[in-house]
Amino acid sequence: MSDLIRVTVWNEYRHEKRDPKIAEIYPDGIHGAIAKYLMTQPGMEARTATLDEPEHGLTDEVLASTDVLIWWGHMAHGDVRDDIVEKTYSRVLDGMGLICLHSTQGSKIFRKLMGTNCNLKWREIGEKERLWVIEPGHPIADGLSEYIEIEHTEMYGERFDIPEPDTLVFVSWFQGGEVFRSGCCYHRNKGKVFYFRPGHETYPIYHQPEVLKVIANAVRWAAPVNGPEVEFGNKEPLEDIAES
Amino acid sequence: MSDLIRVTVWNEYRHEKRDPKIAEIYPDGIHGAIAKYLMTQPGMEARTATLDEPEHGLTDEVLASTDVLIWWGHMAHGDVRDDIVEKTYSRVLDGMGLICLHSTQGSKIFRKLMGTNCNLKWREIGEKERLWVIEPGHPIADGLSEYIEIEHTEMYGERFDIPEPDTLVFVSWFQGGEVFRSGCCYHRNKGKVFYFRPGHETYPIYHQPEVLKVIANAVRWAAPVNGPEVEFGNKEPLEDIAES
Amino acid sequence: MSDLIRVTVWNEYRHEKRDPKIAEIYPDGIHGAIAKYLMTQPGMEARTATLDEPEHGLTDEVLASTDVLIWWGHMAHGDVRDDIVEKTYSRVLDGMGLICLHSTQGSKIFRKLMGTNCNLKWREIGEKERLWVIEPGHPIADGLSEYIEIEHTEMYGERFDIPEPDTLVFVSWFQGGEVFRSGCCYHRNKGKVFYFRPGHETYPIYHQPEVLKVIANAVRWAAPVNGPEVEFGNKEPLEDIAES
Amino acid sequence: MSDLIRVTVWNEYRHEKRDPKIAEIYPDGIHGAIAKYLMTQPGMEARTATLDEPEHGLTDEVLASTDVLIWWGHMAHGDVRDDIVEKTYSRVLDGMGLICLHSTQGSKIFRKLMGTNCNLKWREIGEKERLWVIEPGHPIADGLSEYIEIEHTEMYGERFDIPEPDTLVFVSWFQGGEVFRSGCCYHRNKGKVFYFRPGHETYPIYHQPEVLKVIANAVRWAAPVNGPEVEFGNKEPLEDIAES
Numbered sequence: 001m002s003d004l005i006r007v008t009v010w011n012e013y014r015h016e017k018r019d020p021k022i023a024e025i026y027p028d029g030i031h032g033a034i035a036k037y038l039m040t041q042p043g044m045e046a047r048t049a050t051l052d053e054p055e056h057g058l059t060d061e062v063l064a065s066t067d068v069l070i071w072w073g074h075m076a077h078g079d080v081r082d083d084i085v086e087k088t089y090s091r092v093l094d095g096m097g098l099i100c101l102h103s104t105q106g107s108k109i110f111r112k113l114m115g116t117n118c119n120l121k122w123r124e125i126g127e128k129e130r131l132w133v134i135e136p137g138h139p140i141a142d143g144l145s146e147y148i149e150i151e152h153t154e155m156y157g158e159r160f161d162i163p164e165p166d167t168l169v170f171v172s173w174f175q176g177g178e179v180f181r182s183g184c185c186y187h188r189n190k191g192k193v194f195y196f197r198p199g200h201e202t203y204p205i206y207h208q209p210e211v212l213k214v215i216a217n218a219v220r221w222a223a224p225v226n227g228p229e230v231e232f233g234n235k236e237p238l239e240d241i242a243e244s
Numbered sequence: 245m246s247d248l249i250r251v252t253v254w255n256e257y258r259h260e261k262r263d264p265k266i267a268e269i270y271p272d273g274i275h276g277a278i279a280k281y282l283m284t285q286p287g288m289e290a291r292t293a294t295l296d297e298p299e300h301g302l303t304d305e306v307l308a309s310t311d312v313l314i315w316w317g318h319m320a321h322g323d324v325r326d327d328i329v330e331k332t333y334s335r336v337l338d339g340m341g342l343i344c345l346h347s348t349q350g351s352k353i354f355r356k357l358m359g360t361n362c363n364l365k366w367r368e369i370g371e372k373e374r375l376w377v378i379e380p381g382h383p384i385a386d387g388l389s390e391y392i393e394i395e396h397t398e399m400y401g402e403r404f405d406i407p408e409p410d411t412l413v414f415v416s417w418f419q420g421g422e423v424f425r426s427g428c429c430y431h432r433n434k435g436k437v438f439y440f441r442p443g444h445e446t447y448p449i450y451h452q453p454e455v456l457k458v459i460a461n462a463v464r465w466a467a468p469v470n471g472p473e474v475e476f477g478n479k480e481p482l483e484d485i486a487e488s
Numbered sequence: 489m490s491d492l493i494r495v496t497v498w499n500e501y502r503h504e505k506r507d508p509k510i511a512e513i514y515p516d517g518i519h520g521a522i523a524k525y526l527m528t529q530p531g532m533e534a535r536t537a538t539l540d541e542p543e544h545g546l547t548d549e550v551l552a553s554t555d556v557l558i559w560w561g562h563m564a565h566g567d568v569r570d571d572i573v574e575k576t577y578s579r580v581l582d583g584m585g586l587i588c589l590h591s592t593q594g595s596k597i598f599r600k601l602m603g604t605n606c607n608l609k610w611r612e613i614g615e616k617e618r619l620w621v622i623e624p625g626h627p628i629a630d631g632l633s634e635y636i637e638i639e640h641t642e643m644y645g646e647r648f649d650i651p652e653p654d655t656l657v658f659v660s661w662f663q664g665g666e667v668f669r670s671g672c673c674y675h676r677n678k679g680k681v682f683y684f685r686p687g688h689e690t691y692p693i694y695h696q697p698e699v700l701k702v703i704a705n706a707v708r709w710a711a712p713v714n715g716p717e718v719e720f721g722n723k724e725p726l727e728d729i730a731e732s
Numbered sequence: 733m734s735d736l737i738r739v740t741v742w743n744e745y746r747h748e749k750r751d752p753k754i755a756e757i758y759p760d761g762i763h764g765a766i767a768k769y770l771m772t773q774p775g776m777e778a779r780t781a782t783l784d785e786p787e788h789g790l791t792d793e794v795l796a797s798t799d800v801l802i803w804w805g806h807m808a809h810g811d812v813r814d815d816i817v818e819k820t821y822s823r824v825l826d827g828m829g830l831i832c833l834h835s836t837q838g839s840k841i842f843r844k845l846m847g848t849n850c851n852l853k854w855r856e857i858g859e860k861e862r863l864w865v866i867e868p869g870h871p872i873a874d875g876l877s878e879y880i881e882i883e884h885t886e887m888y889g890e891r892f893d894i895p896e897p898d899t900l901v902f903v904s905w906f907q908g909g910e911v912f913r914s915g916c917c918y919h920r921n922k923g924k925v926f927y928f929r930p931g932h933e934t935y936p937i938y939h940q941p942e943v944l945k946v947i948a949n950a951v952r953w954a955a956p957v958n959g960p961e962v963e964f965g966n967k968e969p970l971e972d973i974a975e976s
Binding site: 093112113114115116117119120121122123125127155157159161163164166175176177178186187188189228230231232233234235236237238239241 | 337356357358359360361363364365366367369371399401403405407408410419420421422430431432433472474475476477478479480481482483485
C-alpha cells in the first residue's frame with residue numbers, strides 16, 4: 001500500500017459545462033481546481049470523477065482505492081444513482097474519509113450519513129462571509145489565521161438541520177445578519193466526515209489559498225486509520241459464565 | 245392542547261402471537277405492558293399501535309397526535325412500510341420524541357435517523373447485565389440507583405455502530421466480557437431520540453420497575469418543547485448590505 | 489421538600505451602587521430585576537444575594553437550600569472569597585444548577601468549572617447582537633422565535649476559550665463582524681451549568697422579555713434531578729472473581 | 733524547529749524508589765519504560781522528568797520545548813508545587829499536548845483542566861480488565877485489535893466524575909462487575925488532553941505492547957498543530973457600524 005493519501009475529487013460538473021461565466025472561473029471544473037491544488041501537497045495524490053462519467057466515475061475499483069472522497073454537488077443531487085450512493089455510504093462506514101463541500105449539504109450521501117434533512121437558509125447576493133476558527137487546536141485549523149474572509153459569496157444561515165457535530169471547527173458570520181456552523185466533523189463508524197461550507201460555483205472561492213488549505217488539512221484529518229477490524233454478529237462469551 | 249404527554253407505544257407484536265412462552269410473559273404484548281405502566285404515571289397518557297394494524301397503527305392522525313413514540317421491533321423490521329418510516333422520520337424531525345428499545349437498533353427508522361448501520365455483537369445465553377449510570381445529573385437518571393441489574397438477558401456488545409451520542413447516560417457490563425453504550429441521547433432537528441438497550445422478548449424485563457422508570461423518564465425528556473418555528477429556504481437579508 | 493425550584497440570584501452589585509445611570513436602569517440591581525421576573529414564573533421561587541453581604545450572601549444554609557444559582561459578576565471577580573468559590577463549586581458538583589450570565593465568564597467559579605481561562609474578544613460601542621437558536625428542540629429554546637435581537641450591547645467575540653459545550657443552544661452574530669457561542673450547556677458531575685451571554689450593566693437587557701424567558705427556561709433545565717447517590721472510593725467486587 | 737514531536741515523560745517516581753518489588757518491574761522507573769519505548773518510534777524524541785528533581789524537572793525551558801507531556805502520579809499529588817501546576821496548565825492551553833495516565837486522574841493538573849474532582853471507584857485485587865475500542869476510526873485506535881486485555885490490574889469503576897469527553901475512545905470491562913471510560917479526549921483551548929486508564933505501578937502494564945502503542949498514538953494525536961494565534965481582549969470592529 002502506498003504511503004500517499006489517495007484522494008478522489010468528485011464534482012457533478014454541470015454548472016461549468018452550461019454557463020460560460022462559471023467555466024471561465026473553473027476552466028477545468030471545480031474538481032479540476034481542487035485536484036490540481038491537492039497534487040501540490042506532500043503526502044497525497046488526487047484524481048477526479050464526475051457525474052456524467054459511467055457509474056459517475058465511482059466504480060467499485062475507484063471507491064476501493066480512494067482514501068478520501070471530496071464531493072461537490074448542487075443542481076443534480078437527484079441524478080446521482082441510489083446504488084452508487086449506497087456503495088459510497090458503505091465505503092465511508094468502512095473507513096473512507098468524506099469531505100462534503102458547500103451545497104453538497106443537500107446531497108443524498110450527506111443526508112444519509114447525517115440522519116437529517118440538512119436544510120438551511122440561503123441567499124445569493126454576493127455578500128461577505130467571515131469564517132471564525134472556533135477550535136484552534138484542531139488539525140483542520142493548521143496554518144490558518146483567526147478567521148477566513150470571503151469577499152463575495154452565497155449566504156447559508158442557521159438553523160442548519162444537522163446533528164450536533166462531534167467537533168465544530170468554524171462558525172461563519174454573514175453581512176446580512178446570519179451565522180452558520182461552517183466546519184463540522186463527524187465520525188460515522190470507521191469513517192470520518194467533514195462538512196465545509198465555502199465554495200459557490202459563481203465565485204472563485206476554490207482558488208482562495210486559505211480555503212484550499214482547509215481542504216488539504218481536512219484530507220489529512222479524514223484519512224483512514226488502521227483501526228481494528230470490527231466484527232458484528234453472534235459471539236461466544238469471552239469469560240466463563242458460572243452457573244447461577 | 246392537552247397538558248398530558250401523549251405517548252404511543254408501538255410494537256411489531258409478532259413474537260408474542262407466535263410463541264406461547266413469550267405470550268405468557270407479555271399476555272398483552274410488550275406494548276401492552278409498557279403502556280399499562282405509563283398510564284399510571286402523572287402527566288402522561290398512553291395508547292398502543294402494532295405492525296399488523298392498518299398502516300401499522302401509525303396513521304397520519306395518530307402520528308400527528310403523538311408527542312412521544314416508543315418503538316419495539318425485532319424479527320420484522322423488513323415488514324415496516326417505507327412510506328410509514330418516512331412519515332415517522334418527518335414527525336421526529338418536526339419535534340416528536342422517539343424512544344427506541346433493544347432490537348429496534350436494527351429498525352429502518354433508527355438506522356435512518358442515525359446515519360449508520362447500527363450493527364453490534366450479540367449473544368443469547370441469558371447472562372447478567374449491569375447498566376451503570378454514567379451521567380447522574382441527567383433527567384433520565386432520575387430516581388435510579390447507581391446501576392440497574394438485569395439478571396438474565398441477551399447480550400449486546402461493542403463495537404456498536406452508532407454516531408457518538410449527544411449524551412451517554414448508561415454503559416452496560418455483561419457477564420461474558422463485553423460492554424455496551426446502552427442509554428444514548430440524540431437531537432435530530434426539533435426531535436429527540438433515546439436509545440435504551442434492555443428488553444428482550446423472552447425475559448420479563450419490561451416488568452422490572454427500574455427499566456419502566458427509565459422509559460417514563462425518557463418520555464419526559466423526549467417530549468416536544470415549544471421551540472421556534474424554523475424557516476428554511478431563500479431569505480432576505482436582516483441587515484442593510486452597504487455597497488462595497 | 490418543596491416542589492418549587494428554589495433560585496438564588498447572585499450579583500456583585502457594584503456597578504449599580506456606583507453609577508447613577510446604571511442604577512436608573514436597574515434600581516433594584518440586576519439581581520433584583522431577574523429575581524422579580526422569576527417570582528412571576530410558575531414552579532419557582534427566587535431570592536437574592538450580593539457580594540457585599542456577609543459571606544457574599546452565600547452562607548452554607550443559603551447554598552444548601554438553593555436548587556439553581558444565577559451569577560452575575562464583572563468588575564469584582566477578584567473580591568469573591570476563595571472559600572466561598574470552593575463551597576459553590578462543591579454544591580454544583582453535588583447537583584445545584586448554575587447559570588452564569590455575561591461577564592461571569594471571567595469569574596473564579598466559572599473558570600474553575602470549565603478548566604480553561606474563558607478569555608474572549610470584547611468591544612463596547614453599543615452595537616447590535618442577534619442570537620440564533622441552534623438547537624430548536626432544546627428546552628432552553630422553549631417559547632422563542634428563531635432569533636433574539638438585542639439592539640445595543642457589548643460585543644463578545646470568538647475565540648471564546650471554553651471547552652466544547654455538551655450542547656450549544658445559541659450562536660450570536662454581531663454588527664461589527666464577530667460571532668460567539670452565547671448559550672452553552674455543561675454537565676459537571678451531578679450539576680448542570682448554563683452560560684448565557686446577554687446582559688451588560690449599561691443596557692436594559694434584563695428587562696427584555698426574551699432574555700428573561702431564556703433565564704427561566706435555563707432554571708428549569710438546570711434544576712437538580714433526583715439522580716443516584718454516587719459512591720466513590722474502595723469497593724468490593726460485585727461478582728465472584730474466580731481463581732485464575 | 734525540529735520535525736520530531738518532543739515528548740517529556742513525567743513521573744512522581746516514588747513507588748519505584750521505595751518498594752523493591754516495584755523497582756523490579758520498572759528498574760528505570762515508569763517514566764524510563766515509557767520513554768525508552770517512545771524513543772523507538774519514528775517521528776518522536778523523548779526525555780524524562782521526575783518530582784524530586786529541581787522544579788520537578790519541569791523548568792520553563794523544559795516546558796517550552798515540550799510538545800507533549802506524559803504524566804504519571806499517584807501517592808504524591810499533594811507534593812506537586814502549585815506554581816508548576818499553573819505553568820503546566822498555561823502550556824496546555826497554549827497548545828502542549830498532555831497525556832494523563834492511570835492515577836493521574838487525581839492530580840492537580842488533571843483536575844484543574846477538567847473542572848471536576850475526577851473521583852471514581854477503585855479496588856486492588858489484580859482482576860482482569862478488557863478495554864473495548866469504541867471509536868475504531870480514531871487515530872488513537874490505530875493498529876489495535878477490537879480490545880486490549882490486561883490480565884491483572886487495579887479496577888477503576890464508574891461513576892467517574894469527569895466532564896463528558898469530546899471523544900470517548902475506550903470503555904473498560906472489569907471482572908468484578910464495573911465499567912469505566914478509560915480513553916477520553918478533550919480539547920482545552922489550543923491544547924489536547926488524553927486520559928488513559930491502564931498502568932498501575934505493581935503490574936508490568938507499561939511493558940505491554942498494546943498499551944505502549946496507545947501511548948504513542950496519543951502522542952501523535954495530542955501533538956500541537958500550527959493553529960491561529962488567538963488574540964483576546966478589546967478589539968476594533970471589523971465592519972463599518974452604520975449609524976442607526
